[in-house]
Amino acid sequence: MSELFDRLGALADTLAATPILAIGLTLGAFFAGNWLFARIGRPLWLPPVLLSACLLSGVIAILAIDYQAYQRGASWLTVLLGPATVALGIPLYQQMHHIRAMWRPIAVTLPIAATLAAAYALVIAWALGATPEVLASLAPKSVTAPIAIGITEQLGGAVPLMMGGLLITGVVATLFVDMLARLLPVRDERILGFALGLNGHAIGTARAFAISHTAGAFASLGMGLTGVFTAVILPLVGSGIFNTG
Amino acid sequence: MAMLRGFLVLVLFFLLGESLRVLFALPVSGGVLGMVVITLTLMVKGSVSDDLASASQGLISVLVLLIMPGVVGVFFTADQFSGQWLAVAAALLVGTFLSVLTTLVLMKLVTVKGERHRE
Incomplete structure (x- = not known):
């Protein structure tokens, strides 16, 4: 026995x-x-x-x-997150005609909204006394996971905290888009999809595909562009912010 | 088989992205660079093969599976951040509310303006 x-x-x-x-x-x-x-x-x-x-x-x-x-x-x-990030390029290419048709609103909104998505969270967390490590983990909260992992590692944040933040952001972004779409009101599916992808990354994009194919396409677009934009901008400005705390 | 062929293409572009990152000391991850290069390549080529489309769709549909191990980490490393939960929660909830509001209002304003401009 x-x-x-x-x-x-x-x-x-x-x-x-x-x-x-x-x-x-x-x-x-x-x-x-x-x-x-x-x-x-x-x-x-x-x-x-x-x-x-x-x-x-x-x-x-x-x-x-x-x-x-x-x-x-x-x-x-x-x-596999590496090749999965590359895979995001395929829907981006397939939606290129949508991007061309909406290029002006996208070009105006994307840099402002993607910057503010990080800035709002950073300012609030900083004001409430978060450490530089926590700030670096919250900064890519609206970025799709494979890209956000790279950003957090570069900024010196904690990947598990960032992942938790990413998850919560995705869920509440989905709820807020639904809520504010009714209040404002916004009915254009392209705008709703774009807002879901820009703020709520993969979780928002999954929700957008449930609304319609067009909304899903714009969410993929918003998610992809926010990822690339943030990945380029954050490490550049980040080295100045996160090392001074 | 077809899906594996597409997967090979994705892997090659990822390796290309990693190479570009190291060679030019870029601050962006190899995956993002690979994504940008594959999008540009497809735009030049003007079409995407069925193999590549099905491989990318397959990978994107299991994105959640790939990020799960990372999400689980938050439960096991939580004590590292004790005392900062208010800052984290406020930043995530209020920050996300404000950024969703900003995106919707901006997109609405610019789209309406653009459509009036055309009329």
Whole structure:
């Protein structure tokens, strides 16, 4: 009997040593989150990514898996973020005729809105006494994850905090766009889509595709342009801001 | 097979982006550079192959899966930021509200103005 327990211990070590465990858990949580999301009636305020992340964290905590070991295993998945960022160029190309038709409003709005998306958060957090590390983690909050990871690392922020901020930003941006569209009112799907992608990155874009294909296209566009613009601007101005704190 | 061929193209453009970043000491990530270069390449070429379109669609649809390990980190490193949660929450909620408002109002103003201009 005690032999069996020894082997059970060896089994846990063997499984923990292979990245397949981390990959399996991540995939499992991904599908479980999507399933649960559909079951509870697809609420706007609780996107599948949040459900999946909570489930995954719970399983990691219950099984007492070392978080660092999990991250090492999961890096087999996250390394795909590089090619996935390149993949964003394809919808960008496919929507090029839309961009040409709306180039003037986009050219005026994008630099102002993308800069303010970072600036509002930075000023508020700074006024409430956030450290430079926290500021550097909040700065790319409206940028799509693969690009935001690169920006945060360059600015010296914490990637996990940035990811949490990104998630919350995506969810509340989706809620605020729906709310303000009714109040202002704005009914042009191109504008709604663009605002969803610019402020709410991939989560906003997923919502925009639920509105219509045109809204989704403009969200992809807003997400892509905000990503590129912020990736170029933030590290340039950032080195001055984040090192003085 | 077709999807893997498209994936190879994405990987090659990513490697090209990384090379450009290192060679020219650019502050932008290799993925973003690869995205810009592949968009320009497609614009010059004037069409996108089915392989590449399906590979990119596949990757984009699992973006959430790829960012999940990062999101999970916030639960395990939370104590690092104790005492700053008010600043973080206010920045995210109020900041995002203001930036959504700014985007909608700006886009509305400029679009309406542009359409009047044309009439």
